[in-house]
Amino acid sequence: MAQKGNGQPARFAVGLAALALLGAVTACGVDTGSTVAGPPEPGTVVVGSGDSIESEVVARIYAGALAAAGTRTELRTGIGNRGAYLAALDADTVSLVPDRTGRLLQHFDPDSAATEEEEVYEALNKSLPEGLSVSDYALADDRSTLVLAAGQAGRLSARSLEDLAPRCGELTLRASETFSQDVNGLSRLQSVYGCTFGQVLPGGPDAQVSADVLAGSALVGGITAGSPEIRPDDLTVLADDESAFMAQNVVPLFRTGTLGDAQVKALNVVAGELTTADLAELVGRIRDGKVSSADAAGEWLSDHI
Secondary structure (H helix, E strand, C coil): CCCECCCECCCCCCCCCCCCCCCEEEEECCECCCCCCCCCCCCCEEEECCCCHHHHHHHHHHHHHHHHCCCCEEEECCCCCHHHHHHHHHCCCCCEEEEEHHHHHHHHCCCCCCCCHHHHHHHHHHHCECCEEECCCCCCECCEEEEEEHHHHHHHCCCEHHHHHHHHHHCEEEECCCHHHCCCHHHHHHHHHCCCCCEEEECCCHHHHHHHHHHCCCCEEEEECCCCCCCCCCEEECECCCCCCCCCEEEEEEECCCCCHHHHHHHHHHHHHCCHHHHHHHHHHHHCCCCCHHHHHHHHHHHHC
C-alpha cells in the first residue's frame, strides 16, 4: 500500500513549543545502538519516538528496517508526548514517528465513530492534515479490552463481552490509564452490548490493574490488548466481536514526501511482521530490565527483516 495522506488545509500542530530532543542517535544497518548526533544531514530520515518504551522500541525497529534498505537514518528518542512529536514533525526536526491508528484518529477527528481496523485506518487517512502521511498499519493492536481472572471467567461462563453484559450492572470495572484513552469506549460498550458497569474506578497502569484482578480485589479489569501482563493461563480476555473498542494498530506517521517507494516498502514489511504478541513481549522484557530497547529491536529485526 502506498503512503496515504489527506490534503486538508490545516496545521497538524498548534503552537511550536521548545522541543527537548533527547537521546539523538544514529542507526546504521540493523544496529540500533546510540550515538550522539548533530543536525541531520541532507537525505537522512530522522526517526523520532515519544517517551514510552513501546514508542522507542518501534522507532528503533523502523530505523533499522529503513537502514537495512539502504537509507541513512538518525534516531531521536524521548521527544515527549504526542503534542511534542507532532510539533517536531511540523518543525521538520524529525521525519517519522510511530503511533497508534485509533489514538491518532481521536486526536485529529475526536468525533469519529470508526472502531474496526480498516475503518479506523481509512478515517485516519481522511483526517490527516496537509503535510502528514501514513503507510500500512501493523498487526500489533493495543485496543482497550476487558479481562477477568481465568477462574472467575469460568465461574461466570464469560468468554466475550456479550457473555458479560447481563452482569455488568452488578460489577465494578477497574480501568487502567491506557484503557481510558479510548474516551468513548465505555459509551460504545453500553450502546453495542448493553453493558453499563455499576461503578468504574481508576486503576493506574495496566500492570497494577492486572495484579488487582489476579488478586481478587477487582473482578473486571480494563487494560489494553498489547499489555505484557496478558497471559492466557492467568487472564481471560473477553472477545469484542462487535468492535465496541477502537482499533489501535501501530502505524508510521511521517512528513509527506520524505519517503520514497523503497522506504515505504521497508516500513510495510515491518507492518506485515510486527504482531501484538511480539510487541508485548519486547515491551515486557525491556520494562523488566532483561534487555535494552536497542538490543530488543536488533533481535526482532534479525528475526524478521
